[in-house]
Amino acid sequence: MSRKFFGTDGIRGRTNEGVMTAATAMRVGQAAGTHFLRGGHRHRVVIGKDTRLSGYMMESALVAGFTSVGMDVIMTGPLPTPAIALLTREMRADLGVMISASHNPYEDNGIKLFGPDGFKLSDEAEASIELLLEQEPLLVQADRIGRARRIDDARGRYIHAIKQSVASDIRFDGLKVVVDCANGAAYQVAPSAIWELGADVIAMGVEPDGTNINRDVGSTSLDAIKARVVEEGADIGIALDGDADRLIVIDEKGRAVDGDQIMGLIASRLHARGDLTGGGVVATVMSNLGLERYLQGQGLTLERAKVGDRYVLEKMKQGGFNIGGEQSGHMILLDHATTGDGTVAALRVLASLVRSGKPASELLHVFDPVPQLLKNVRYSGGKPLEAESVKAVIAEAEKELEGTGRLVIRPSGTEPVIRVMAEGDDAAQVERVVDRICDAVKDAA
Template sequence: MSRKLFGTDGVRGKANTYPMTADMALKLGAAAGRYFRRDGQNRHRVVIGKDTRLSGYMLENALTAGLTSTGMNVLLLGPVPTPAVGFLTRSMRADLGIMISASHNPHHDNGIKFFGPDGFKLSDEAEAEIEAILQGEIRPAQPENIGRAKRIDDGRGRYVEYAKTTFPLRDRLSGLKVVIDCANGAAYKAAPDVLWELGAEVIPVGVAPNGYNINEKCGSTHTQTASETVVQHGADLGICLDGDADRVMIIDETGRVADGDQIMALLAARWAEEGRLSGNTLVATVMSNLGLERYLAGKGIALKRTPVGDRYVVEAMRAGGFNLGGEQSGHIVMTDYATTGDGLIAGLQFLAEMARTGRAASELTRSFETVPQLLKNVRYEAGREPLAAEAVQSAIADGETRLNGSGRLLIRKSGTEPLIRVMGESEDPALLEQVIDRIVEAVASAS
C-alpha cells in the first residue's frame, strides 16, 4: 500500500495550504482516530504536542475536533519537544501521539507527526492505512461516545524530570557555563530548566518565541548566533537545538561547530569501550561522512547505513537490536533513553563525557578528520521530475567517472521539501566542486 500524503517525517507543507489546512487536519485526525480506536468504549486516548508556530493553534484545534469526533480522548500538552511526545505517549499509556511541527523549517511551514503506543513513529504501513481510511467515508462516533479534550499542564515538567535521569546521578554541571540555543522553538523552557537544575550556568538563546521566529537566525540550522555567544561569554559549550528539539549541534569553547557525525563518533567509541554499544554497531544514514566510517572501522565498530530520515535509522536499530544511531544533521537516537532523536538528551550525554573526563569540548568534538563534503540544494516545481532528465543522468554518470572511486555522490529528493539534494565527498575539493556544480546546473535546467 503506497503513501502519497505522508513523507519521510509525517505530513508537512505550508500552513493554510494543502495539506496543512484546518480541513485536512480535521480529516486526518478523524482517520487516525478511526484507525486507533479498536472498540466502542471511550477508553482510547491521544496526546498532542506542538512547537511554537502560530499555525500550531489552528492545527491543534482541528486535529482535536477530528479525533474526538471518532471517540478519542485528547490530552493537550502544549509546546513540548518532539521526543517528549514519544516519551509521554508511552508513559501515559496513550494509543497515539501527535506532534505538530515542521522541525527545522521556517515558521510558515508546519507538519503532523504520528507516534504509536510504544512511543515510536508509525511505520510506512500504518501511515498508508491511515491514508486509505482518509480516502473513504470516515464513520463518526455515536453522540454518547464523542471524545473529550483535556489540557495537561505538567507535560513539560514530566519530560524535564525524565531528561535529568539520563544524566549520571553522581555528576553535576557546577562550574560549567553552557549556551543553550532553543531556536525559539518547542524546548524554549524545558532545555534551560534541565541544564540549570543540573547545576550549569545557563546562557539562553532563542527562548522568546512569537509564533514567527522559530528557527530564524538561530538553532541547529543557523549556529552562528550561538557560536558568537559562546565566544562572547567565554562559555565551555554551546548546545543548538532545532524547532522541535529532536536535533542538536554542539559548539566547542572556540565557537567551532560539531555535527551529528562527531557526536555519534564520541558516543559510539565510549559506549563500545564500556561494552554498552549493542551489536558493536552504529546506525547512520548515507549522508554520514566517510571520515566517520573510517574512524569507526579503526575502533572495530561496524557502521550500518540507511536511507535519509531518522525514522529509517530507528527502524534499522529496532530490527537489528542496536541502541545508537543518528544523522549528520543532528538527530541522535539512543533507544536506551528515547524513542526518537532527542537533542537535549544527546547534549546531556556530551556534557556527561566532559564531566567524566575533565576534557574541553574542543577535544571531544574532533574524533576524526572529515573527508571534504559538499551539499547543494536545488528547488524544483511541483509535478516535475528533474532526476529523470537525460541531461541530469548524464551529469551524474560523468561525475562518478571523474571521482573514479576516490569519493562518492548522493543525489536524492528531500522528503520534506521540494528540493533535490546534491551531495558529494572527495579528497580533492576542487574536483568535487566542479562535479557538484555541473550536476546542480543540470538539475536546475530540468526543474
C-alpha cells in the same frame, strides 16, 4: 501507493494551504483515531505542539477530529517532539501527535504521529490512514464523543525522565553552557534540565511569540550562538531546532560540531564501556566518510539508511543498534528515547565533557572529515534525474570518485529540489563533480 498527505516525516506544508489546513487536520484526527480504535477500552491520544502561531488552530482541529470518533484527548502545550513520544507510551495512550514543522519557518506547520509504543508510524500504518482520509469518517453517537483536557505537569515529567540518561554521580557544576532553544518547543524544558544538573545556563531563543521560531536562532541558524559562546566565555553551546529533536554543538572557540562528530563521540565512549550494541552506528547516506573510517578503526561499522530519522530508526531496530542519527543533528539514543532527542544527546555530551576534563574543542573533534560538498538544484517540474544526459554525467562522476569518495544524489522529500552531494579526499575534484552534475540537472529541468 502514491502519497498525498504523508512525506518523509509526517504531514507538513505551508499553513492554510494544500494539506496543512484546519479542515485537513480535523480529518487526520478522524482517520488516525479510527485507525487506532482497537479493543473495548477508553481510547486516548496525547497532543503536543511547538510554539508556532498556527499551533492553536491545528490543535483545535485535531481535538475536534479525535473526539468526534470517540477518542479522549490529552493536551500538553509546547513540548519537544521526543516528549510527546515519551508521554504517549507512559500514559498508555493509543496514539501521540506532535504539531510541528521542526526547523522550518513559522509559516509552515506539520503533524507527526506516534504509535502506542512511542515510535513513529510505519509506512503501512501511514498508508492505512491515507486510505481513511479519502473516506467519510465514522462518527460516534453523541454519548460516545471523546473528552479533552490539558495537563499541567507534562514538562516536569519530561525533565525528570531525560535526567535519568545521566549517571547519578555526574553533575555539571562549573560548566557554563549556552542553550539556544530556537524560540521553539524546548524553550522551558532544556534550560531547566541542564540547570537542574548543576550547570550555569545562559539561555537564548527562549522568547517565542508565535512567529519567531527558528528565526536567526537554533540549530539551523548558528551565528548568534557562536558569538554568544565566545562572548560569555562559555565552555560549550547547545543549539536545538524548533521541535528539539535535533542538536548541533558549539565548542568554546565558537565552532560548530555536527551530528557525525557527536555520534562518533557517544559511540566510542559507549564502546569503551561495553555498552554499544549492534556493533556500530546507524547513520544516513549523507554522513561523512570520515565517520565511517573512524568507526572502522575501532572495529565498528557504519550502517547507512535513507535520509530521514524514521529510516535510521527502522535500521536500528532491525540490527539491534542503540545509537543512530543524522549529520544534521538528529540523535537517536534508543537506551533513553524512541525518537530523536536533542536534549538527551546534549546531556550525554555534557556528561562526557565532565568525565574527560577536556575542552569541548578537543573532546568533540573525533575524526577529520573528508571534503564534502552539498548543493541544491531547484526545479519547477518533470523528473530531471531520469534524463539520459543527467544519467550519463552521474555515471561519469561515480567512476571518477571510485575508491576515493562517494556520490549521493536524491530528490528532497519536502520540496522540489534535487540534492547533489559528493565527498572524497580531493576537495577540488569534489567541487568539479558536484558542479558538473548540478549543471546537467539545471539543463534537464
